[in-house]
Amino acid sequence: MRSSEGADRGSVTAEAAVAVPALVVFAMALVWALMAASAQIQCVDAARAGARAAARSEPRAAALAAARSAAPEGARVTLGRAGELWRVRVEAKAPG
Template identity: 45%
Template sequence: MVTAETAVVLPVLLLVLAAVVAAVVVVGAQLRCVDAAREGARAAARGDAPDAVRALVARVAPDGARTEVAVGDGGVRVTVRAEVSPLGPVDLGVDVEATAVARLEPGVAGG
């Protein structure tokens, strides 16, 4: 009797474990996007070149992330987008995105 119950419950426990692992991977990628966007906005507000900002963001962001840097109206906006596959080889992609905004430092062109 106990063996039959274990055989029924074990697959459910594995699915719950897979869901928890996937959630942790997605949340981790979202946090990396937030950190990358924030670092990029700080660098762009200091007056760093857009290519330098993208290189900085690429070091912090998840692999394959796309970065947009927009400067204007006395501020800068950096958006980082990435597609995360939380279950590895399973074809399930989750899009995560973060945007950070900062005012340009005094003396920076465009501010």
Template identity: 50%
Template sequence: MVTAETAVVLPVLLLVLAAVVAAVVVVGAQLRCVDAAREGARAAARGEDAAVVRAVAARAAPDGAVTTVAVAGGEVRVTVSAEVVPVGPVRLGVEVGATSVARLEPGVGA
């Protein structure tokens, strides 16, 4: 009797473990997007060139992330987004992203 119960519960436990690992991977990628957008916005607010801002954001972003930089008025908006494929043989992509806004430093032109 115990063997039959173990045979049923073990695959369920493996599925739960895979789901937890996938959730951790997605949340980790989301946090990396938040950090990358924040660092990019800081660099842009200091007056760095858009290519430098993208490079700064790319260092903190997940692999394959796309970074956009927009300057409007006295603010800069940096958006970082990426598609994350968590784990396992099922290739379900999850889109994660973040946007950060910062005011331009005094003396920095738009």
């Protein structure tokens, strides 16, 4: 019976050696997903702020400034008009 106990002795170490890196990768993926979702929400909020300013007939520079102030750092903001509608586009690189 002792021989079977010795064979199982290193299995916990082997399982931990596989499980710990997998958990680290999973945690990193979750953090990245949260950061990407946060950037997406910031882009939507920035576009909304710019469109609201444009709808209030504020000058184009003021609408762009409103969108840029709410946008993530390094985002590209464009403002255009199609007929009666204003379109604000906010693009930012995904983190990581």
